Amino acid sequence: MPKYSDSLALPSVVVDDVHKTFKLRHTHSVKETFLAAVKRKQLTTDFNALDGISFTIEEGEAVALMGFNGSGKSTMLKLISGVIVPDRGSVMTRGRIAGLIEVGAGFHPDLSGRENIYLNAAILGMSKKEIDERYDEIVAFSEIEQFIDTEVKHYSSGMFLRLAFSVAIHTEVDVLLIDEILSVGDEPFQEKCLARIRELHDAGKTLVVVSHDLDMVSRLCSRGIVLRGGNVAFDGASAEAVALMRA
Numbered sequence: 001m002p003k004y005s006d007s008l009a010l011p012s013v014v015v016d017d018v019h020k021t022f023k024l025r026h027t028h029s030v031k032e033t034f035l036a037a038v039k040r041k042q043l044t045t046d047f048n049a050l051d052g053i054s055f056t057i058e059e060g061e062a063v064a065l066m067g068f069n070g071s072g073k074s075t076m077l078k079l080i081s082g083v084i085v086p087d088r089g090s091v092m093t094r095g096r097i098a099g100l101i102e103v104g105a106g107f108h109p110d111l112s113g114r115e116n117i118y119l120n121a122a123i124l125g126m127s128k129k130e131i132d133e134r135y136d137e138i139v140a141f142s143e144i145e146q147f148i149d150t151e152v153k154h155y156s157s158g159m160f161l162r163l164a165f166s167v168a169i170h171t172e173v174d175v176l177l178i179d180e181i182l183s184v185g186d187e188p189f190q191e192k193c194l195a196r197i198r199e200l201h202d203a204g205k206t207l208v209v210v211s212h213d214l215d216m217v218s219r220l221c222s223r224g225i226v227l228r229g230g231n232v233a234f235d236g237a238s239a240e241a242v243a244l245m246r247a
């Protein structure tokens, strides 16, 4: 993904006329696929998940991506993080990006919590020294000290989330992408995460948040972008975006 130079005062994220199409399969088995091919039936149809999306996020902004199920929010976050690329258009980002997109996506089930902290923090761009310095803080925030040497395949989904979240928010990031993951943790942990996210925002980090918890996102983010039918239906004050979602 192209990146702006870090030395210039430019926006954090520039999404320009982004299109993303997925192929939807219409066959289930090898036999069906074979028969469809023989009958020259179309095996897939194109689905335009994002159909010409443009927006710019300035450094230090907190932006909520809103929209109903399937409107393309997670796809947009994955494009910003660089996990997937657009079919047309461009996504440009500046600075280090950490995505809390798929909980523990970089976690290895056969490694312990401790080993996964090192692995994931390294993936997120931290040096061994940086991780050593933050290790205790990461573990303390996750509150799973007792299980830190247990293989993560034995963790509950909430424990997994705690560790993944803790690693991500203790890395040196410029842009933090957060997808719905707060809903997995229990309420005290959610509150703690929100407080930490606010701290990061106050420290000038850029936030892009996806959540169906409209009250939470409108408190956290001043700006809301509503996606609908693959397009931007609204881009403005988050309170107005929430009103549109509830209309």
Ligand SMILES: Nc1ncnc2c1ncn2[C@@H]1O[C@H](COP(=O)(O)OP(=O)(O)OP(=O)(O)O)[C@@H](O)[C@H]1O
Pocket (backbone or CB within 6 Å): 022, 023, 024, 049, 067, 068, 069, 070, 071, 072, 073, 074, 075, 076
């Ligand atoms: N890899 C894929 N292959 C096929 N279709 C996909 C793929 N990824 C996403 N889609 C489709 O693209 C559309 C947008 O999905 P996306 O996950 O971005 O929506 P969302 O707004 O995050 O939804 P939700 O609120 O339900 O999480 C959906 O219709 C989804 O089925």
